[in-house]
Structure formats: C-alpha cells, structure tokens
Amino acid sequence: MKAIRIHAFGGPEALVYEDVPEPQLKANEVLVRNHAVGVNPIDWKTSGGGGAAAFIGELPFIPGWEFCGTIIACGADVSDFQSGDHVYGFVRFPKAASCYAERVAVPAEQIALLPSGCNLTEAAGLALAGLTAWQALFDHGRLQAKQRVLILAAAGGVGHLAVQLAKWKGATVIGSASAANHPFVSSLGCDQVIDYKEQKVGEFLQDIDLIIDGVGGQTGIEALSCLKSSGIMITLPSVTKDEVIAAGAAQGLKVLPLRVEPNAAQLCSMAKLNAEQQLQLKIAATYPLEKAADAFNDIASGHTQGKVILTL
Ligand SMILES: NC(=O)c1ccc[n+]([C@@H]2O[C@H](COP(=O)([O-])OP(=O)(O)OC[C@H]3O[C@@H](n4cnc5c(N)ncnc54)[C@H](OP(=O)(O)O)[C@@H]3O)[C@@H](O)[C@H]2O)c1
Structure with missing residues (x-):
C-alpha cells in the first residue's frame, strides 16, 4: 500500500x-x-x-x-x-x-x-484536536455553565472546537485571534473576540475562571493576569509549559499541562454532537x-x- x-x-x-x-x-x-x-x-x-x-x-x-x-x-x-x-x-x-x-x-x-x-x-x-479541547475544558479545567473561559488561539484546530464545546456547556466564551479571524470565531458562538495583535488580554480582562492556552510562552504568561485566584489555566504547547507553570506558581495561580489521551467514550460524544451539527x-x-x-x-x-x- x-x-x-x-x-x-x-x-x-x-x-x-x-x-x-x-x-x-x-x-x-x-x-x-x-x-x-x-x-x-x-x-x-x-x-x-x-x-x-x-x-x-x-x-x-x-x-x-x-x-x-x-x-x-x-x-x-x-x-x-x-x-x-x-x-x-x-x-x-x-x-x-x-x-x-x-x-x-x-x-x-x-x-x-x-x-x-x-x-x-x-x-x-x-479526534485529536477535539479530545484536546474536551479534556482541557472538562477533565482538567472542570468547566461549569456560566463560568467565563478564555481561549487563546480560538481560530486554530483545538481552539475552534474548544469555543463550540464551551458554548455547548453553557459558558461565556472569550477568544483571541487576529482581526481576519474575528468573523469566523464569532460565528462559532464566541461572546467576545480579542485581537491579540492590538490588545494584550491581561490588560483589560479579569475574573476568568478557565484559560485554555493554545499559544504558550510569553502569551500564556501575560494572560495569567486575568485569571481568578481560584481559576485554572491549561497550557497546551509542551515546549513552553515549564515556564508558564513557573510564572503561574510565582503568582499563586494554578497552571496545568496536558497530554491528550485516546478516549473512545469522548469520541462517541463528539461524533453525536457533530451529527447534530452542534460541533462542526x-x-x-x-x-x-x-x-x-x-x-x-x-x-x-x-x-x-x-x-x-x-x-x-
Ligand atoms: N498538549 C497536548 O496534548 C496538545 C494537543 C493538541 C495541541 N497541542 C498544542 O497546542 C497548540 C495549538 O494547537 P492547534 O492544533 O490548535 O494549533 P494550530 O491549529 O496550528 O493553531 C493555529 C492558530 O493559532 C492562532 N494563533 C497563532 N498565534 C496566536 C497568538 N499569539 N494569539 C492567538 N492566536 C494565535 C492562529 O490564529 P491567527 O491566524 O488569527 O493568528 C491560528 O488560527 C500547538 O502548540 C499544539 O502543538 C498540544
């Protein structure tokens, strides 16, 4: 073959x-x-x-x-x-x-x-991006309805699925993307979209319950300033996870790394949502x-x- x-x-x-x-x-x-x-x-x-x-x-x-x-x-x-x-x-x-x-x-x-x-x-x-979003939001992030979640890189593979899953859960969703991607991210249900090239999310957002960091490095570190003291950040890029975790620890904030794992039950749930056009x-x-x-x-x-x- x-x-x-x-x-x-x-x-x-x-x-x-x-x-x-x-x-x-x-x-x-x-x-x-x-x-x-x-x-x-x-x-x-x-x-x-x-x-x-x-x-x-x-x-x-x-x-x-x-x-x-x-x-x-x-x-x-x-x-x-x-x-x-x-x-x-x-x-x-x-x-x-x-x-x-x-x-x-x-x-x-x-x-x-x-x-x-x-x-x-x-x-x-x-499968891969969806399971990453699912496990970050629900298994590690413990996202609940009405909580405020910030998704860094909301237009990417993981981010665009995380936006839809967080809305499905009943959360308020804020995403970061370049201006050209704002109509796309808004169409997924994002309540607020931030142009990361013009604004630093940490400078004007606050009281975020959960951050899904799909960018890592300095971008992840700067976003920590809008996290609630009881909040959680899940940082996805493994190459910068140690520096983001250390920056969180220095501020008393919980930052967790993640390695996506195979999970057939979660795949079944996402396939059902996809068939119902709730997750595209x-x-x-x-x-x-x-x-x-x-x-x-x-x-x-x-x-x-x-x-x-x-x-x-
Ligand atoms: N730990 C794990 O198990 C795991 C699992 C999956 C993925 N990951 C990692 O997570 C990261 C994201 O994965 P992915 O598949 O979603 O990647 P991706 O699809 O390649 O992400 C591309 C998106 O990133 C956005 N972006 C780039 N720089 C940005 C910034 N500074 N701020 C906001 N958005 C930005 C781009 O939006 P614009 O065009 O608007 O800039 C683009 O839409 C990767 O590093 C990947 O390796 C880790």
Missing part, C-alpha cells in the same frame, strides 16, 4: 510517499481503509525530531495519529465493530500510530463509530496524501483556520 514515511528527521522534504508493507492486524484491532487523516502541529514537530519523537522507536516511521475510514477487517477479539462501519479515532499516542497510509490497524478500544450525518472528511480532523469542524485546506509536505507547510505557519486534512 501507499503511505508517507520518514527515514530521517527533517522538514517537509523528509516526507516520502512510497510503497510500504501492509499493517498486521492483532486480535484487539480493526483494519481501516482510510478516507482521510488529520494533520496536527505534533506531526511536523515529531517529524522534525521534537514532539513525540522520543516515543517513535526506530526509523522509518509513518506519521499521523488521527484517521477516519471504513473497517475492512476485525481482529478475533473485536465484537463491537464490523466490516463496513465508518469509524474515526486518535490512537496509540505518543507511540507511532502510522495513520498517513491507505490502511491502518488500530486498537478497537480507542475508536468510535460515526453516526449517519457525519462527514467523513471532517471527522478525520475531529472547519477545514482550512485538504491535500491528497502524497502532498503531505504542503500540509506541513500550512500547519508550520501557525495561522491555519481550523484543520488541515489529507485525503485518500
């Missing part, structure tokens, strides 16, 4: 579209014919030797942790799924999951059935699998609106 492989860590030029061996199906896995796969910042960070590279094992490896497709075979121990089912998932992280391929074998306990009404290309981008995925761009390098260039810009998807 065809797949993207990385033989040596590097930039987009390290992505090689080539013939690779078929995946071997284990008893607890299903074999999926991919319809589309999502592209995330962790993909290019890892391909460059950072991100999750320490967990990948020997090269070459096939990048990608999220997929959407149709089951074509089930392992002997799988009883919840059958061939022909449309499924999506975020699997095996931070170990290699090998999703940038025509077919992928995935653990059945980490995937979810897609109800009719879900668009397969959109669902390919929903914005596609910034789609590319055929063999053009993965173009997708990496988009993501590395740091300014995509929603998600970039590879189609097969």
